[in-house]
Amino acid sequence: MSSRVEWHDLPDGVREAVQGHTGPVFEAESPVVGRNSAFAASLMAADGPVFCKGGRAEGPQAVMHRNEATVNPFVPRDIAPQLLWRVEQDGWLLLGFEHVPGRHAELSPGSPDLPLVADAMIKIGAVEHSESGRMIADHWKSALAKETSTQFSEWAARAPRHMRGSTLVHSDLNPLNILVADRARVVDWAWWRTGAAWIDPAFVVVRLIAAGHEPAQAEKWATQFGGYREAPAEAITAFAASLVCLWERRFGGTEVTKAARRWAEHRMAADPPQDR
Known part of the structure; x- marks a missing residue:
């Protein structure tokens, strides 16, 4: 992908659904590498940081995001960020992962x-x-x-x-x-x-x-x-x-x-x- 959607460009309903899990988001920082998700950002929120990624629920990237959600429970927690929540709202599919340093x-x-x-x-x-x-x-x-x-x-x-x-x-x-x-x-x-x-x-x-x-x-x-x-x-x-x-x-x-x-x-x- 050549560019990503920024946090403030997501539909209001999508941002509200995400903040239902995170509390109010006061900062969103997109990674400088990787382009496989239409949206990807570290969200600094009231309940703590979370890494969020996703795209259109019916778009070509949706299969990738559903794959990640499916396998996450089987991956040992000490070697992969835990999937915390999943949002499907207004045609978007977003996944919220444990924010890990590194x-x-x-x-x-x-x-x-x-x-x-x-x-x-x-x-x-x-x-x-x-x-x-x-x-x-x-x-x-x-x-x-x-x-x-x-x-x-x-x-x-x-x-x-x-x-x-x-x-x-x-x-x-x-x-x-x-x-x-x-x-x-x-x-x-x-x-x-x-x-x-x-x-x-x-x-x-x-x-x-x-x-x-x-x-x-x-x-x-x-x-x-x-x-x-x-x-x-x-x-x-x-x-x-x-x-x-x-x-x-x-x-x-x-x-x-x-x-x-x-x-x-x-x-x-x-x-x-x-x-x-």
Whole structure:
């Protein structure tokens, strides 16, 4: 999105409904990053600060916000802000979350944030949440079917078969979605799925490479997670290749897409394709 709706631009009825939960709002500060919500702001209110986000109840973003509301009760409270209330009023859907302190995680080599991020990921990986309608394997297979053939396609096609599982998967663990203070908290659960326990660590491997880690160094970091450590080598190589197929057309030229290519090439060089 190119711009957001400000607090004072929301319909009167929507603001009144929100203030029914928060008390009078005397200040609203929009974040400088992220554009997936038509409205997002830290609300300073009589009953204390709250983070509020949302959009049109029938708009394209509504699915994301409903996804977040659905999964929030299953996410451990010490690693994700609690959903405090939900407002549907005058065609708007807004969610009010616990306001938590923190800055965006720094993932570069040697960062003191890395152990905190790992602690949060271990807790996420321990959550079982089997929901057949949100299997990441099915989503991945459908998405890959729409991509054109590339040098990575043979490997990428193998990824979905390895992605099934009953672990809660955030699927978008980038630094903007990880807030660090005394611990790391993970926000923006709009794209959560159910799948294999290695998937979230594998997503972070790409982010580590984009932040300056060598592929082998990033992979070594990820072996602290049992799901990743025990995953078949083919699963990780196929996943890396699938990221290139899915991201280069949509996000070509970005640092994270370049990192995905570096990782896939690193793995494919060590494990050349065979008939399987």
